[in-house]
Amino acid sequence: MAMKIPSKYIDEAVDQLSSLPGIGKKTALRLVLQLLNRSESEIERFSNAFVEMKKEVKKCKSCGNISDSELCSICENPGRDNSQICVVEDIRDIMALESTNYFKGIYHVLGGIISPMDGVGPSDLNINTLLNKLENGKVKEIIFALSANMEGDTTNFYLYKKMAPYNIEITCLSRGVAIGTELQYADELTLGRSLINRQPFKLNE
Amino acid sequence: MAMKIPSKYIDEAVDQLSSLPGIGKKTALRLVLQLLNRSESEIERFSNAFVEMKKEVKKCKSCGNISDSELCSICENPGRDNSQICVVEDIRDIMALESTNYFKGIYHVLGGIISPMDGVGPSDLNINTLLNKLENGKVKEIIFALSANMEGDTTNFYLYKKMAPYNIEITCLSRGVAIGTELQYADELTLGRSLINRQPFKLNE
Numbered sequence: 509m510a511m512k513i514p515s516k517y518i519d520e521a522v523d524q525l526s527s528l529p530g531i532g533k534k535t536a537l538r539l540v541l542q543l544l545n546r547s548e549s550e551i552e553r554f555s556n557a558f559v560e561m562k563k564e565v566k567k568c569k570s571c572g573n574i575s576d577s578e579l580c581s582i583c584e585n586p587g588r589d590n591s592q593i594c595v596v597e598d599i600r601d602i603m604a605l606e607s608t609n610y611f612k613g614i615y616h617v618l619g620g621i622i623s624p625m626d627g628v629g630p631s632d633l634n635i636n637t638l639l640n641k642l643e644n645g646k647v648k649e650i651i652f653a654l655s656a657n658m659e660g661d662t663t664n665f666y667l668y669k670k671m672a673p674y675n676i677e678i679t680c681l682s683r684g685v686a687i688g689t690e691l692q693y694a695d696e697l698t699l700g701r702s703l704i705n706r707q708p709f710k711l712n713e
Numbered sequence: 714m715a716m717k718i719p720s721k722y723i724d725e726a727v728d729q730l731s732s733l734p735g736i737g738k739k740t741a742l743r744l745v746l747q748l749l750n751r752s753e754s755e756i757e758r759f760s761n762a763f764v765e766m767k768k769e770v771k772k773c774k775s776c777g778n779i780s781d782s783e784l785c786s787i788c789e790n791p792g793r794d795n796s797q798i799c800v801v802e803d804i805r806d807i808m809a810l811e812s813t814n815y816f817k818g819i820y821h822v823l824g825g826i827i828s829p830m831d832g833v834g835p836s837d838l839n840i841n842t843l844l845n846k847l848e849n850g851k852v853k854e855i856i857f858a859l860s861a862n863m864e865g866d867t868t869n870f871y872l873y874k875k876m877a878p879y880n881i882e883i884t885c886l887s888r889g890v891a892i893g894t895e896l897q898y899a900d901e902l903t904l905g906r907s908l909i910n911r912q913p914f915k916l917n918e
Contacts, residue, residue, distance in 0.1 A: 512811055515781045517766040524762040528744045539733045541805065543763055544770060544779075551767040555760035557729040558748055561722040562756040565749060574749070576720045600746065606717055 513537065518544070572617030572634055574599050582606075582614055589613045591648040593641065595667065597621050597655060605653060613651070616641070621654055621663040630666055638667075642674045652680040718742065723749070777822030777839055779804050787811075787819055794818045796853040798846065800872065802826050802860060810858060818856070821846070826859055826868040835871055843872075847879045857885040 513519045518540055526536035543551060567573070568580035575581065582588055582602070592613025596602055602615050618633045641647060650671060654660035668678055684702035685694045694702075718724045723745055731741035748756060772778070773785035780786065787793055787807070797818025801807055807820050823838045846852060855876060859865035873883055889907035890899045899907075 512808060514786050514808075515766075515770050515779050517762075517769045517781060518779060521762040521766040524759045527759075529747055530740070531744075535735070537805070537808075539736075540763075540766070542734055544766065546767075548767055551763050554729045554732075555763050557722075557726040558745075558756050559760050561720075561726040561745070561749065562751075562753055564722045565720050574720050574723060576722060581719050600742070603717060603719075603742075 571615045572599075572619060572637075573602050573615060587612070591646055592651065593638070593647055593649070594651040594653050595638065596653050597660075601653060613649075618654075618663070621659045622666055623659040623662075633663075635667065635670065639670060642671065642676060647674075647676055649677040649679060652678070656681075656683050776820045777804075777824060777842075778807050778820060792817070796851055797856065798843070798852055798854070799856040799858050800843065801858050802865075806858060818854075823859075823868070826864045827871055828864040828867075838868075840872070840875065844875060847876065847881060852879075852881055854882040854884060857883070861886075861888050 513522060518537075521540045521543070522533060522536045525531055525539055526533050531539075543554065546554070564576060566575050566578065568575045568583055569578055570583040571580060573580040573582060577584070589612050592611075594605065594611060594613055594615050595618060596605070596615055597618055597620060599617055602617065605611055605615075616634070616638050618635065618638075620628050620633050622628060622630055622633070642650075650667075652664045652667065654663050664680060671678060682705070683698065684705065685691065685698060691699070718727060723742075726745045726748070727738060727741045730736055730744055731738050736744075748759065751759075769781060771780050771783065773780040773788055774783055775788040776785060778785040778787060782789070794817050797816075799810065799816060799818055799820050800823060801810070801820055802823055802825060804822055807822065810816055810820075821839070821843045823840065823843075825833050825838055827833060827835055827838070847855075855872075857869045857872065859868050869885060876883060887910070888903065889910065890896065890903060896904070
């Protein structure tokens with residue numbers, strides 16, 4: 509159903525909101541009318557949040573994570589182990605990994621993965637800055653934490669080749685049946701891999 | 714999974730976006746990171762849309778529809794029939810009815826429906842302004858186009874009683890099996906009503 513919006517200002521607000529991924533015109537209209545009911549100061553605060561964010565948020569000059577200062581809170585933290593670098597595609601992967609509380613090293617954000625279909629090649633990613641970190645010989649382990657798909661595998665392989673001269677331990681997140689999954693619902697590729705990479709059974713893991 | 718966002722500015726932007734109905738923190742974060750990739754001027758435009766809207770959008774002083782001027786484009790239009798007033802709950806209902814292209818009268822927005830459960834009584838709605846419009850005797854028909862639920866029925870009944878002295882034709886949107894519905898899936902209340910209110914069969918309707 510094509511809705512005719514009787515105000516060019518609301519039309520523009522709907523256009524702006526529906527420019528966000530996954531938000532259609534109809535949802536945007538519902539949200540905009542909800543905003544319209546708020547006070548002027550609330551709308552100011554809503555709008556300012558995005559302008560301020562754009563103005564203030566920086567990229568950590570070491571790892572590429574988002575940060576309010578030059579270095580992100582992880583790179584800045586003296587308690588983190590600089591000899592372990594976990595390579596991720598996106599800043600959201602850092603948040604996901606951090607929420608596990610299992611990793612005490614630092615991160616490196618590639619800013620994407622190699623995907624010829626989308627026109628993303630190695631030169632589009634933060635690969636050189638990663639290799640530069642290996643020069644001083646202090647890094648002992650690189651952990652690949654990229655997506656478990658073809659693009660991720662390609663990127664892992666490319667990085668692996670580039671890092672071969674450095675004599676560094678290179679690891680990859682384990683892949684297998686997700687915890688909580690009923691075996692009959694696991695896909696056959698994952699199941700096959702988890703059979704090949706089976707591990708010694710340990711109690712209380 | 715609780716995400717720890719490493720920037721108070723992003724945190725605030727996520728808070729603001731997730732204050733909209735139906736947008737959770739995780740969706741908001743995805744949208745905010747997408748916004749972060751845009752240029753400063755794009756963000757300005759995004760933010761301004763909401764401030765401008767709040768500043769510029771008025772309510773039509775006649776019907777309560779949203780409008781960029783004193784009177785909305787429908788009330789202002791000399792081609793619309795002022796003797797027919799369609800009573801709706803919300804401005805979105807006007808947009809829905811307008812998109813059918815079947816109605817040539819004008820509207821009146823109640824701003825809600827009588828719902829004691831939500832604490833909405835007749836005095837919270839634009840009922841007096843509607844009754845005032847009946848005073849001059851030029852209105853010939855009032856069409857109730859409220860929700861087809863208990864609150865809608867209650868409001869219809871209340872308005873009907875209030876309008877009785879005016880000797881005006883009062884009609885209501887027809888209720889029945891929705892077009893395109895397979896009969897076996899229609900609910901029994903709707904089906905029962907559409908049987909009681911059955912209409913003479915007409916070809917090519």
